[in-house]
Amino acid sequence: MSTLIAAQPPTLILEPSRGFMRLKLRDIWEYRELLYFLVWRDVKVRYKQTALGAAWAILQPVMTMVVFSVFFGRLAKVPSDGIPYPVFAFAALLPWQLFAYALSESSNSLVSNQNLITKVYFPRLVIPMSAVLAGLVDFAVAFVILLGMMRYYGIVPTAAIALLPLFVLLAVATALAVGLWLSALNVKYRDVRYTIPFLTQFWLFATPVAYPSTLVPERWRALYGLNPMAGVVEGFRWALLGKSQGPGPLLAVSVGAVVVLLVGGLIYFRRMESTFADIV
Numbered sequence: 001m002s003t004l005i006a007a008q009p010p011t012l013i014l015e016p017s018r019g020f021m022r023l024k025l026r027d028i029w030e031y032r033e034l035l036y037f038l039v040w041r042d043v044k045v046r047y048k049q050t051a052l053g054a055a056w057a058i059l060q061p062v063m064t065m066v067v068f069s070v071f072f073g074r075l076a077k078v079p080s081d082g083i084p085y086p087v088f089a090f091a092a093l094l095p096w097q098l099f100a101y102a103l104s105e106s107s108n109s110l111v112s113n114q115n116l117i118t119k120v121y122f123p124r125l126v127i128p129m130s131a132v133l134a135g136l137v138d139f140a141v142a143f144v145i146l147l148g149m150m151r152y153y154g155i156v157p158t159a160a161i162a163l164l165p166l167f168v169l170l171a172v173a174t175a176l177a178v179g180l181w182l183s184a185l186n187v188k189y190r191d192v193r194y195t196i197p198f199l200t201q202f203w204l205f206a207t208p209v210a211y212p213s214t215l216v217p218e219r220w221r222a223l224y225g226l227n228p229m230a231g232v233v234e235g236f237r238w239a240l241l242g243k244s245q246g247p248g249p250l251l252a253v254s255v256g257a258v259v260v261l262l263v264g265g266l267i268y269f270r271r272m273e274s275t276f277a278d279i280v
Helices: 002-007 026-030 032-046 053-075 085-107 126-152 159-188 192-205 218-224 228-241 249-279
Strands: none
Touching: 026 032, 032 126, 053 085, 053 126, 085 126, 085 159, 085 192, 085 228, 126 159, 126 228, 159 192, 159 228, 159 249, 218 249, 228 249
């Protein structure tokens, strides 16, 4: 009898997180291989059976840049801080497209992976994270085009380019922060997905993509930084295009807003995680 008891495998008991502060972020590292697999899967599925393949990563920001250059740059005469308007717009469209794609995919990620969620245990946080990280592939492809445009217009970046990865990280963190809120809400309220295109469109025009933040009165500029993407876009331009004046207080407020959104999103996501498999 004792031999049979000793041969029994150990029992693993899974319990939902209790409290707001037990985020268990260490679990993400333990499941890093799953995270890599999901990112690779999302990238492959995105361009599977497409005629142009990865060229879509270039066409979308390029065509948007052309439209902005014609209507905002040439017809509306929107200022571009002394930078050729096509480069001015394209440099902002790259982090914006990264954010918009990551926000859309992460917000719908839990519902899209409901079969996986209901069958296998793993940290659910891996799913929206993989959706966000998959957008970096498109960003890297389109970034090569931006470098070519800078060379064509004779724009040489300054030493501030060393800070560029931080602004990319800030864009990813912003998308993840908002995506955590929306993905958790989307599991319970399916009409959330219908608000995402409107939210993205409204957010685009509230962000200095087609215009510089200097058009905002200086006394309101710090408040404008409550839009996290305002700090990302202005910081991206400053790091790449050699603008003499940095984002300053606008960027500081944007970083603070991202931290609040991200911490709040993690807490809310972890709190709702135990219910995903039941209601997804």
